Amino acid sequence: MISHTKFQAAVREHQEGGGNTEFPLLALAIHLVITPLSEHPADKPLSESPWYRICKYHFGLYVALIEPSIETVQAGLLIALFEHVQCVENRAPITLNICATMMYALGVEDIIVPDPNREPGEITLEEEEIALTWWTMVLLDG
Numbered sequence: 335m336i337s338h339t340k341f342q343a344a345v346r347e348h349q350e351g352g353g354n355t356e357f358p359l360l361a362l363a364i365h366l367v368i369t370p371l372s373e374h375p376a377d378k379p380l381s382e383s384p385w386y387r388i389c390k391y392h393f394g395l396y397v398a399l400i401e402p403s404i405e406t407v408q409a410g411l412l413i414a415l416f417e418h419v420q421c422v423e424n425r426a427p428i429t430l431n432i433c434a435t436m437m438y439a440l441g442v443e444d445i446i447v448p449d450p451n452r453e454p455g456e457i458t459l460e461e462e463e464i465a466l467t468w469w470t471m472v473l474l475d476g
Contacts, residue, residue, distance in 0.1 A: 335466040356405035359396055362389050363412035380420045402436035411470050430475050
């Protein structure tokens with residue numbers, strides 16, 4: 335769901351001291367999903383893991399204070415994936431609902447529903463990423 339080319343460009347921009355404001359959240363969510371469980375505190379439930387709490391806290395701030403973006407939705411979907419796979423207190427449905435609301439605010443349905451005048455194969459990389467993000471949400475919600 336995340337464009338490799340776009341992600342690598344965001345990494346370069348961030349290393350140069352620029353880039354968009356959503357990249358750190360997306361990187362943090364990716365880190366949350368790929369971090370082995372052995373790196374989370376063993377004596378606490380995952381809902382109290384510092385990695386999870388920091389990621390969820392920043393996601394909440396982005397949702398509350400910044401205009402919705404596809405990167406914020408992608409970060410939320412990664413958090414929901416972590417919550418679902420690790421059985422974090424049944425929080426995944428709430429996170430998915432937040433992502434669905436942001437996707438609606440972004441007008442994703444205009445990209446997902448094909449234009450009858452569009453030629454086959456006529457889709458931009460950005461539209462493809464949005465469509466893949468939408469399908470990721472559908473699969474996680476199912």
